[in-house]
Amino acid sequence: MPVERLLATPEAEAVVELARTIAEREIEPRVVADEADGRFPREVFAVLGAAGLLALPYPERFGGGGQPYEVYLQVLEEIAYRSASVAVGVSVHSLSCYPLAYHGADAQRDALLPRLLSGVPLGAYSLSEPHAGSDPAAMTTAARVESDGAGYRLSGTKAWVTHGGVADFYTVFARTSTDHSGGISCFLIDAGIDGLVVGAPERKMGLTASPTTQLIFDDALIPTDRLIGGEGAGLRIALSALEAGRLGIAACAVGLAQRALDDAVAYARDRQTFGRAIIDHQGLGFLLADMAAAVESARATTLSAARLRDAARPAARAASIAKLVATDAAMRVTENAVQVLGGAGYTKDYPVERYMREAKVMQIFEGTNQIQRMVIARHLAKG
Amino acid sequence: MNIVVTVKQVPDTWAEKKLDAADKTVDRKSVDNVMNEMDEYGVEEALKIKEAHGGEVTVVTMGPAKAVETIRKALSMGADKAVHLTDDSLHGSDALATSAALAKVISTLSPDLVITSSEASDARGGVIGALLAERLGLPQLTQARKVTVDPAASKVTIERQADNGYALVEASLPAVVSVVEKINQPRYPSFKGIMAAKKKPLTTLSAADAGLDAASVGLAGAATSVVTAVPAPPRSSGTIVKDEGDGGTKIAGFLAAQKLI
Numbered sequence: 001m002p003v004e005r006l007l008a009t010p011e012a013e014a015v016v017e018l019a020r021t022i023a024e025r026e027i028e029p030r031v032v033a034d035e036a037d038g039r040f041p042r043e044v045f046a047v048l049g050a051a052g053l054l055a056l057p058y059p060e061r062f063g064g065g066g067q068p069y070e071v072y073l074q075v076l077e078e079i080a081y082r083s084a085s086v087a088v089g090v091s092v093h094s095l096s097c098y099p100l101a102y103h104g105a106d107a108q109r110d111a112l113l114p115r116l117l118s119g120v121p122l123g124a125y126s127l128s129e130p131h132a133g134s135d136p137a138a139m140t141t142a143a144r145v146e147s148d149g150a151g152y153r154l155s156g157t158k159a160w161v162t163h164g165g166v167a168d169f170y171t172v173f174a175r176t177s178t179d180h181s182g183g184i185s186c187f188l189i190d191a192g193i194d195g196l197v198v199g200a201p202e203r204k205m206g207l208t209a210s211p212t213t214q215l216i217f218d219d220a221l222i223p224t225d226r227l228i229g230g231e232g233a234g235l236r237i238a239l240s241a242l243e244a245g246r247l248g249i250a251a252c253a254v255g256l257a258q259r260a261l262d263d264a265v266a267y268a269r270d271r272q273t274f275g276r277a278i279i280d281h282q283g284l285g286f287l288l289a290d291m292a293a294a295v296e297s298a299r300a301t302t303l304s305a306a307r308l309r310d311a312a313r314p315a316a317r318a319a320s321i322a323k324l325v326a327t328d329a330a331m332r333v334t335e336n337a338v339q340v341l342g343g344a345g346y347t348k349d350y351p352v353e354r355y356m357r358e359a360k361v362m363q364i365f366e367g368t369n370q371i372q373r374m375v376i377a378r379h380l381a382k383g
Numbered sequence: 384m385n386i387v388v389t390v391k392q393v394p395d396t397w398a399e400k401k402l403d404a405a406d407k408t409v410d411r412k413s414v415d416n417v418m419n420e421m422d423e424y425g426v427e428e429a430l431k432i433k434e435a436h437g438g439e440v441t442v443v444t445m446g447p448a449k450a451v452e453t454i455r456k457a458l459s460m461g462a463d464k465a466v467h468l469t470d471d472s473l474h475g476s477d478a479l480a481t482s483a484a485l486a487k488v489i490s491t492l493s494p495d496l497v498i499t500s501s502e503a504s505d506a507r508g509g510v511i512g513a514l515l516a517e518r519l520g521l522p523q524l525t526q527a528r529k530v531t532v533d534p535a536a537s538k539v540t541i542e543r544q545a546d547n548g549y550a551l552v553e554a555s556l557p558a559v560v561s562v563v564e565k566i567n568q569p570r571y572p573s574f575k576g577i578m579a580a581k582k583k584p585l586t587t588l589s590a591a592d593a594g595l596d597a598a599s600v601g602l603a604g605a606a607t608s609v610v611t612a613v614p615a616p617p618r619s620s621g622t623i624v625k626d627e628g629d630g631g632t633k634i635a636g637f638l639a640a641q642k643l644i
Contacts (some may be wrong), residue, residue: 002415014455014577022571052574292641 001263003258003299004158005074012071014051019053023082031083032093034081034209035354038201040166041209044086045093048079049119054093057244060102060115067304069244073251077299081256084209084358088256089122092162093249096123096171099186100239103229112188112227121168125245126158127238133160135237136173141217143174151224152187154177154195154217160365164213165198167191172215173238174230184234186225195220195318206357242366246319247309250302250326253359255329257295260337260355264288269342284340291333298322298329317379322348324372327362334359384438384534387494388429388462389423389485389515392446392453393505400505406602407507407609408475411447418453423460424562424571428530430461430496431567436534439463439494445473445484445616451585458580459572462526465583466492470590476507477604484600485511486518488593496539497559501526522554528565532556 007013026047034041048054057072058064065072080087097116100109115121132138141156154174161170177183189196199214220245229237265288268279278284303326305318334355338345345352356365363369391422391425392399398414429440442457442465444450454465468488476484489497497519502509516523529540531637537556542549544563572580598604638644 010455011577013452013581014459014572016576018459018572018574047571050573051571152568164440169515203537370482 001262003077003294005254007071007074012067014290015053015056015065015067016074016078017070017076018051019318020081022047022051022053023079023086027079027082031085031209032351034083035085036208037347038208039212039213041086042166043084044278045122046120047089048086048138052119054090054119055097057094058097058113059119062101062109063117064101066319069247070303070310073247073306076248076251077255077258080252081259082257083209084252084355085207085361087252088207088249089163091245092125093123093371094248095151095241095245096125096167098190098244098350098374099171099228099237100188102240103186103233103237104164108228116169122163122285124161124163124167124170125241125300126161126170126172127242128158128160130159130214134368136238139173139175139184140304141174141358143171143176143185143187143222145176149224150221150379152222152227154187154220154222155187156217158215158217160202161213161215161374162210162365164215165201165211169228170215170229172217173234174217175375176234176275181235181327182232184238185231186228186234186237187222188228189220200347204361206354206359206361243316244309245248245342245366246303246317246323246372247306248306248363250298251320253326253330253362254295254299254302256335256355256358256362257298257326258290260330260334260352260359263350263352264291264337264340267344287336287340291336294329294333298326301325317376320367320375323366324369324376325360327359327369330359331356348367384532385493386429386433386438386440386498387443387492388422388423388425388457388498389411389438389489389500389511390426390442390444390457391419391503391505392416392444392450393419393503396420397503398486401610403614404477407432407612408602411449416449416452419500419503419505421452421504421562421564424566425500426457426460426462426563427497427567427569428497428560428562430570432530432532433495436532438495439514440538441466441494443488443492444468445476445481445488447474455577455580456572456587458583459488459576460534460570461576463583464585466586466588468588468590468593469478470595472590472597472601472603473595475605476557476600477605477607478506478510478514479606480600480604482511482518482592484593484595486515487600488588488597489515490519494594495531495534495556497521497557498530499559499561501561501563512559516559519557519559522558524554524558525561527560527562530560530566548638590604606615 011236035041056065056067060066076087129139143152172187174190176185195218201211271278301324305322308318309315321363337352344350394414395417401410401411433440440462442462445468499512512525523540524546528544529542531540539554539558540553543552
């Protein structure tokens with residue numbers, strides 16, 4: 001059943017339809033093989049970039065689409081419906097542009113942002129470290145000022161970097177002083193510089209078409225003009241970027257859950273037991289009804305948070321709620337989709353087991369759902 | 384080159400197609416409606432010819448108010464302007480009536496070249512290109528898998544797809560060309576194209592605006608009528624041949640019965 005969307009303008013409808021068409025024609029035919037073989041579909045990002053879909057939520061004067069999050073998130077959802085790996089990639093790329101776009105100096109934005117938003121290069125976002133995930137201020141990667149003023153020397157190991165090795169630029173956070181949370185700074189780093197080595201891809205449970213690696217910096221020289229937002233501003237930048245990124249992940253989860261629901265419904269209408277379609281057995285019908293309710297409420301929660309953000313209202317709490325609700329819904333819905341397909345669902349001949357593996361990481365990355373609860377609780381405590 | 388390209392909004396290719404219970408016309412309400420996929424190839428070819436030789440691409444469609452979505456898609460791909468013929472009285476027009484209405488609109492645009500696709504995925508009549516050419520009194524070049532335009536010599540040459548090869552067909556301009564999907568790879572619209580489409584000229588015509596006689600179009604003016612329709616029967620499960628040492632013989636017998644060997 002097509003998703004019923006209320007979009008404000010015919011242009012917004014056309015943008016979402018464009019995403020749906022590209023996803024259907026460019027992603028759907030290859031997603032099963034890409035996920036099975038662990039092959040990153042770089043060509044798909046080129047098509048999305050050429051269509052202007054990699055820069056939707058950024059200002060038009062820098063080459064972005066100037067679109068509200070309400071539209072951008074529904075584009076992400078349509079992409080996630082065909083491939084969670086690609087949709088997460090689009091969200092991460094968007095996240096990687098965020099610090100420069102909203103915290104960069106005017107001269108930096110004029111010089112660098114149009115290229116980042118051109119749809120040609122692909123970005124990655126690197127905050128976590130092996131021992132600094134949920135607690136990013138525990139990071140140890142250090143950036144020390146080069147005595148001759150040529151820039152900063154970066155040393156240390158970053159972890160869990162989506163697009164590691166395939167990105168053209170990395171937005172990296174590193175320590176410029178020992179001040180626990182006030183000593184972190186943000187850098188925009190080109191791929192392929194001396195002193196940057198990309199680790200072997202992690203052997204993940206899902207999103208296998210999207211490489212996740214470590215980045216190992218060994219005295220890598222970063223020019224001074226690649227420091228974004230001043231020394232010590234890094235943690236604040238990282239958290240504001242994550243607020244936007246969490247909405248992106250919520251949308252990815254909604255798209256994935258919608259796909260699992262649709263596949264489960266199609267199977268349940270077709271599959272017969274005891275002389276009728278299994279969807280007509282109340283036990284399965286109610287399960288599917290709960291799945292549909294979970295998908296629709298996850299979408300509503302996500303878009304509601306997007307509208308707050310679009311209206312320039314504080315949206316951190318709503319973004320955390322959306323991320324929590326949508327990714328927990330995706331986990332439950334994909335798991336139940338496997339249940340609906342029964343033995344068939346447990347095999348790799350059907351995609352629902354993959355959806356379930358893909359949903360799991362969404363409860364973990366861009367802030368685990370325990371961290372989201374912490375954020376929400378802090379807002380409640382502050383009153 | 385003044386190029387006209389026709390497009391049609393149809394029910395989504397993969398959706399289950401139904402007929403309206405009351406008047407047996409295509410049910411457009413219960414499904415997603417999209418640009419007829421083969422029309423994307425027509426629009427692409429029109430844009431390529433324009434990019435090579437200059438000029439302007441005008442999109443023409445006949446259809447209900449919602450068909451403006453399909454016009455916008457063609458404009459967002461890069462067409463310059465559009466004409467939308469829409470009127471309740473046109474509802475139920477068959478291929479003959481549709482071609483008469485479209486020809487009337489197209490003739491006012493004085494095109495050098497009219498491009499259509501070979502068929503629409505809903506009715507699959509595959510005759511509009513030929514009918515338009517007759518109505519307009521222009522040469523028809525149908526089933527084109529390649530189009531070459533020579534504006535200086537005022538002629539167009541196509542490779543006409545045939546079962547076992549192709550035929551070279553040449554005509555003087557103006558002419559009507561219908562294209563098959565082998566001809567090109569249609570571009571996607573882009574975000575910028577979608578935003579630009581908003582500002583492109585779109586003329587909406589009623590049947591009266593277009594100078595059409597209400598009695599000659601729509602269900603009233605249709606020369607054909609749908610008497611009855613039944614859904615296609617579900618595919619049967621096929622024949623299972625059990626191999627008891629004579630499997631090869633049985634399969635050969637089956638193929639022979641189908642006149643395949």
